[in-house]
Amino acid sequence: MARIKWIDRKFDFAFPAELYPELTERFRGTPARIEERITNLPSAIVARQDGGSWSIQENVGHLLDLEELFAWRLDDYDANLRSLRPADMTNRKTHEALYNKRPIENIVKEFRSARAGNVQRLREYDSSYFSRSAMHPRLNKPMRVVDMIYFQAEHDDFHLARISELIRQFSST
DSSP: OOOOOGGGOOOOOOSOGGGHHHHHHHHHTHHHHHHHHHTTOOHHHHTOOBTTBOOHHHHHHHHHHHHHHHHHHHHHHHTTOSBOOOOOTTOHHHHHSOGGGSOHHHHHHHHHHHHHHHHHHHHTSOGGGGGOEEEETTTTEEEEHHHHHHHHHHHHHHHHHHHHHHHHHHHTO
């Protein structure tokens, strides 16, 4: 069965902002979930591409790249902007980073550090902050801070599922 492309996903943010503690925990846990999936995998598997699609390393690197956008969007909420800054839908940063030429341990360490910084920042806000809203440019709908955390966690899981697919595919060849 074909997966739904990330760009084609639809989101319903009809949950209460008070779910921010649970969503923040999910968001916080992604680096550990990645480490659990890739520990002890041979470099030939983590750097292997499937046709023209990203390798495991490139998927992890992409998540690292998006930590900066997450922080910038928190800045947008801090400034009470009406619209969040857009993502680079070409993923230029990921394509140019040459993640397959870097040790996976370094990529994961950088991701863990960047994610920890964003989680720490979320922990410093009071509960009313998570209801702040701004227009998401691609979805063209209002997105609260709590929604952005959910959105990012869903994006993490999208790439974790892809990493799992690649592990299954390359471990059987």
